[in-house]
Amino acid sequence: MPILTDILSAFANISLTQLAVVTGVTLFASVIGGVAGYGTGALMPLVLVPMVGAEPVVPIIAISALFTNTGRVAAFFRHIDGRRSAIVIAAAAFTCVLGAYAYTRLSGAGAALVIGSMLILSVPLRRLAHRRAVKLHDGGLVIGAAGYGLVVGGTTGSGAILLSLLMAAGLEGAAVIATDAAVTIAIGIVKVAVFGVTGAVTAQVIVFGLLIGAVAFPGGFIAKALLERLPIRVHTAMLDAVIILGGVVMIIAALR
Template sequence: MTIVSALADISIFQLLLVALMALFASIIGGLAGYGTGALMPLVLVPLVGAEPVVPIIAISAIFTNSSRALAYIRYADRRRALIVLACAGLTTALGAYGYTRLTNAGAALVIGAMLILSVPLRRVLRRRSVRIGDP
């Protein structure tokens, strides 16, 4: 399958919508520091289905986080970064394996549940004064 054949079913209007949403999500992500991966599925799932959205967002996150890492490398605490990388490597491998076991409907259910649960969970954590990071 080539890129051209993969894009054959997507209209120019849909591609423009994805590009505009990506621009909006990148602005929000740049201002808030997060949110790009939460906003893009809202536009991508109806266009390409739930199953390919996670790899698309993962590739986008690689670009985003690589550029942030390069921009702030001099401020990084290398010891903490190695600890996070070790933990993230294991959990990423487990998550990727779990994702391969999902069907399109299962992927849609997981994405939808996480989007729905993210708002109340954030409010509960804020109410309990839970902070991640240095005080």
């Protein structure tokens, strides 16, 4: 099969150094993401963009997120809020299609600008929502989810938006992480479908997506073990700093 041959060829082109870096950062990011509720999609572009360029990054993260969040759902299944999951998925699916399609029309520099800007904005947006203690009823959650769908369709690192929406809707602790993971899987399927139809899912995208997903899958179980022991405030502050720095680097590279 030609596609299988292309996938094997793409995998063979990954150097041992690239494999080691991607594996190490993926495992770290998946554990951080499982504890904090976001972080995997924000950290991985910092490694992927220098390797593959900016354009394939969002499709790669979309594929890998299916595996990453499947691990979290399995680890936190009993904490999923089914009603709020359904509300967010229904409201975000259509706008996600629009965002994903718009992303496929960008150039490499344009993609880097979008990703870098989203990474930088995700930090103050999450902090602002947390500081103001915004509370959302179902109607507000629908509106917020529609906006989230548009953003998540064309960027990576937007998990902080969904996290803030779920917290504002009244979810706490493990329920936030579990519901976030369930929603992300459903929206991820929509994104991958759009990228597949538009030809953005190449052999290289599939290889990196599967590699990251396979390594990240156990992260949810490790995060579950750490959730009650790790000081979230400290690692969240460090994560914010890395995300902002990475976004700045991407924007500078795109402008050059």
